[in-house]
Amino acid sequence: MIQLRAIFRNASRHVEQRLSVKSRPTPRAWISTGPQQQHGTFYEFRTYYIQPHLNAAFLKLTNEKIHLRTAHSELIGYWSVEYGGLNQVFHIWKYDSYAQRASVRAALAQDPNWIEQYISKAMPMLSSQDNEVTYLVPWSKVQKPPKDGGVFELATFQMKPGGPAVWGKAFQAAVGTHTGSGYAHAVGVFHSEFGPLNQVHVLWWYESADQRAAIRHTSHEDARVVAAVRESAAYLLSQKSKLMFPCAFSPIK
Numbered sequence: 001m002i003q004l005r006a007i008f009r010n011a012s013r014h015v016e017q018r019l020s021v022k023s024r025p026t027p028r029a030w031i032s033t034g035p036q037q038q039h040g041t042f043y044e045f046r047t048y049y050i051q052p053h054l055n056a057a058f059l060k061l062t063n064e065k066i067h068l069r070t071a072h073s074e075l076i077g078y079w080s081v082e083y084g085g086l087n088q089v090f091h092i093w094k095y096d097s098y099a100q101r102a103s104v105r106a107a108l109a110q111d112p113n114w115i116e117q118y119i120s121k122a123m124p125m126l127s128s129q130d131n132e133v134t135y136l137v138p139w140s141k142v143q144k145p146p147k148d149g150g151v152f153e154l155a156t157f158q159m160k161p162g163g164p165a166v167w168g169k170a171f172q173a174a175v176g177t178h179t180g181s182g183y184a185h186a187v188g189v190f191h192s193e194f195g196p197l198n199q200v201h202v203l204w205w206y207e208s209a210d211q212r213a214a215i216r217h218t219s220h221e222d223a224r225v226v227a228a229v230r231e232s233a234a235y236l237l238s239q240k241s242k243l244m245f246p247c248a249f250s251p252i253k
Contacts (some may be wrong), residue, residue: 040096062122167232167235
């Protein structure tokens with residue numbers, strides 16, 4: 001009888017332990033420990049490589065016919081690359097969702113004016129195309145320059161894998177020291193979703209290329225900038241940049 005009671009008590013304890021484990025909340029793990037994407041808006045970066053002898057003709061055609069494209073979705077900006085890549089144009093398009101982008105592409109494929117007046121003429125002028133889907137980092141928004149004119153720099157940073165949970169705070173501090181100190185105006189800070197991963201793009205605006213050169217010289221002697229950039233560089237694998245001029249029809253210029 002004593003043995004039976006002991007067996008019963010042990011079995012009861014085992015059931016209680018199992019019920020207790022089931023009632024505990026399931027641990028949750030997050031890829032990102034920082035601010036997360038809260039909406040579906042994304043930005044498509046498109047780069048077209050133009051045949052050198054047709055560069056002027058392509059820009060002229062696009063200037064005349066871009067309204068056929070912007071009738072379908074929002075263009076953020078359109079630039080001609082001056083340094084960091086010859087015979088290139090770079091443009092950014094905004095979409096509220098992937099479904100919207102799909103519907104826009106379908107509508108363009110059925111738009112005879114777009115096809116006949118632009119696509120059929122523009123595509124033979126290109127040697128290749130590239131695109132990338134990006135999101136604004138949670139702490140950034142698109143901000144137009146304080147005035148029209150000037151030059152834009154697209155600085156691209158290849159970061160270590162892990163996303164904002166790894167490099168987010170350090171990178172935000174590096175950008176913040178530049179903007180907060182009045183050295184540069186950030187139009188937007190974007191991170192890649194499709195295309196090369198773990199990339200962050202900062203679109204800067206300057207009054208001129210000479211002003212950019214002067215600002216970089218001054219900022220590199222600022223202890224606040226040096227400290228912030230040094231910390232961010234610990235997560236950096238490589239970087240590159242392009243200096244660009246806005247086209248006449250670019251919304252941001």
